[in-house]
Amino acid sequence: MQIKVKLENGKEAVYPQGTTCMDLYREKTAGNKELLAVLIDGEECDLNAPLPENSEIAFVDFDSLQGARVYRHTASHILAHAVKRLYPGVKLGIGPAIENGFYYDFEFEDPISSDDLKTIEKEMKKIIKEKLPIRRREMSREEAEQLFRERGEPYKLELISELPEGEIISCYEQGDFIDLCTGPHLPHTGKVKAFKLTGLAGAYWRGDERNPMLQRIYGTAFPDKDRLNEYLNMLEEARKRDHRKLGRELELFSLHEEAPGFPFLHNNGAIVWQELTDYWRQEHRQAGYEEIKTPLILNRSLWEQSGHWDHFRENMYFTRIDEQDYAVKPMNCPGAILVFRSKMHSYRDLPRRIAEMGIVHRHELSGTLHGLLRVRSFTQDDAHIFMLPSQVENEVGEVIDLMDRFYSVFGFNYRVELSTKPEKAMGTQEMWDKATSILERVLDSRSIDYKLNEGDGAFYGPKIDFHLEDCLGRSWQCGTIQLDFQMPEKFDLTYVGEDGDRHRPAVIHRVIYGSMERLLALLIEHYGGAFPVWMAPVQVSVIPVTDRTHDYARKVYEQLKEASFRVALDDRNEKVGYKIREAQVKKIPYMLIVGDKEEESGQVAVRRRDQGDLGAENLPVFIEKLKTEINEKSI
């Protein structure tokens, strides 16, 4: 009997019955030592598996998603093995490969501290040196249960008990270590060449806060030292762009013990904010939005009516006025609804798009606060669109277009998610299904790629979320479009239709920036603090060379101010190099150096922060160019 398989070059090959992937792997690695994993019909597969008839076989190295995953998954087993050797009483959780690395969760008898990671790394190096072969073992449920019972692994037993009936239970074994695992893995522990344990953190068993908290060890692994160091350096570089660091250095904002989670914007940050909101207003007026302002504090009865009292109370702040309960608004919707409800509407008035830069307060858990990215008070660029049910699809589509226009101005890449009905939800299943399918349809009709986020919707409706990334690649939700058939019911909103009867409108809640604070943070990191000219707190610094040219410099400065640029005059008693350095450090886009030569010719020497000296230019020419750059919002 012969086995026929297709190789990656498209050629067919024939092997004797019983040939394993390992046999082919040996053959291949003779020519390419980098190969890590075998794919059978695109799926990672154990090396000891026999070649299936008519399958497509491919080998991948670390630069493929699958190769890296297998490599790092093996690193996580080496971690668990080392921990087991050092702390025999430890109980194993799970240990998958993740983006850029891997982790393993443990329950230690006595909690370890980050100092212990060095010892664990040493032990891991030993295991790597031992080049222990890694073997797959398949067993029955009973065998597996007995094995992990003997080894005192309650978490593994829990996992086994939840495996579907009839599933093949596989374990991977290296030396005296064995782990429940679907695999596959590298052939032996010596294959892991460079790794580092990068962190220690708490993590609830199976991600549920009702479960015990385990200790999670994070690490990363690469095929060689250079690539590992390259990655670690990249992280180091990313930290220099951290908005908390730049926010302080560039005097954009500050945070204080006296107000945890409530950021203070300084003048520079406020200027960026202003530019963002100016642009936002301009776009929204054009897109047919009105703008309102509603109070921060509203009576309890309103929150009871809206459902927030039942569904959001633990995140809200309360106060008492004249012996009545009030709440600080955690969302802007009830305010917008009161505005909408203050007059009668004809179907001809709809859609009505009501926007508000609304400040909301939410009591977030203290451990989740994070610079401007996760705060307890933030400004949402909110809008509520009240419309006929027949207008929903079109309106959702227009919001998506608007969203894309904004994000491309900043040069952001974004990821889309669709979130469905959560456990704690208002309304009937029917309403949810209807709302969810509308959102699906709009996304599909625009061929937008999205991830389904089961059970992650708002309590009143499903939503489409837009995620942006920070400098370390962590993703943050910014824009969101939430479809709501609940609030109109709760508040008995109506419009008069063509038929003269009252009908129920639908509502979209949507934000584009999401929160101004979060957006500001992401912009700081995205640009590394070097804002495009239109947003830059100071756009031009005029730098006289000596005090002979102070008068001329002042004239230049006045003219730029007259042209309404944000301009600074650096007439301090310092050398030119010093002033340039300082302007560079402050990331000011343009420096105009004026000395005797420039005064004589009536010009300015232009220097751009990212291009250096651009030579002399007539001031009116510079002013025109700058105006264009600002109007076009060039990045």
Add this chain to the structure above:
RNA sequence: GCCGACGUAGCUCAAUGGAAGAGCAGCUGAUUUGUAAUCAGCAGGCUGGGGGUUCGAGUCCCUUCGUCGGCUCCA
């Protein structure tokens, strides 16, 4: 909220349980400077707060607040 770590001058960081320091920033003066740091001097502190151990605490212990990395949650 939970797990772990960390809080020293505005910032970045030193200081065996034994006299709280440096660089940058700030201020004063000198220097008149040509594309990323001129020189000198001065000032700057209840070592996050509270309690304890000790002859003696920045250092050890407890507690509280804050911050950082995660988990959970979310814009």
